[in-house]
Amino acid sequence: MTPATDLIDRCRAFLPAMGPRMLFSHVTAALLHGLPLPAAMTDADPLHVSARAPMRAPRHVGIRGHQTRQPDDAIVSLHGLPVSSPVETWCQMASVLQERDLVVLGDALLTKRKPLATVDDLVLAVDASPCRPGIRRLRSATSRVRPRTESPMETILRLAIVDAGLPEPAVDYRILGATGEAAAHGDLVFPSARVVVEYDGDHHRTDARQYYIDVDRLWRIRSLGWEVVRINKSHMSGNAVEAIRRIRLALAST
Known part of the structure; x- marks a missing residue:
């Protein structure tokens, strides 16, 4: 999957309003990474933007704001945009996805053709944030992901x-x-x-x-x-x- 040009353009249009400790996250990050989501979540509205603590979650029309404590190595540059890394995005989606959909997304990170992570990467990320929203689903999903899946x-x-x-x-x-x-x-x-x-x-x-x-x-x-x-x-x-x-x-x- 590849992100829609419209989504990238909308993110770029909002970029000037973002502070240095802000990034695209959650559903928006998943779409930018081309990760599979349930059909109900493939709509790019609103944009999900996280501010790294101590900054507060942003409040703008058309923006779903979050506050995060993710480290520098959990942020990547994608299409010229600051975006949660694939593994961090997977962890963030535990707050809104059911276990089966988390496994689907996790398998997509470990896909045979273009893997974005390893099983160890997922385990380390889960262990590093024991108080994260949806942590129980995340731990259960981690045990069920398998590398080299094709779809x-x-x-x-x-x-x-x-x-x-x-x-x-x-x-x-x-x-x-x-x-x-x-x-x-x-x-x-x-x-x-x-x-x-x-x-x-x-x-x-x-x-x-x-x-x-x-x-x-x-x-x-x-x-x-x-x-x-x-x-x-x-x-x-x-x-x-x-x-x-x-x-x-x-x-x-x-």
């Missing part, structure tokens, strides 16, 4: 699998060939059952190159004797009931 829906599917009482699948698992070479990888994998669960987002269908890569990869996996369960958005409604049904059947048949 928010993959995270949601993984959480649904565990919440349904099934074993937790391995993320981005390497599948070995007959001679021990790395033959392919699976999104969510049950190694002992030799079952691979793949979440097919729209880009798997609309991106021709990705489609061809996936066809070949899944053929290699099946040729090695693994079962592949393909899940898409239509299977995720109603707490992913249909997705879980298909995965249960695959696990029961091994």
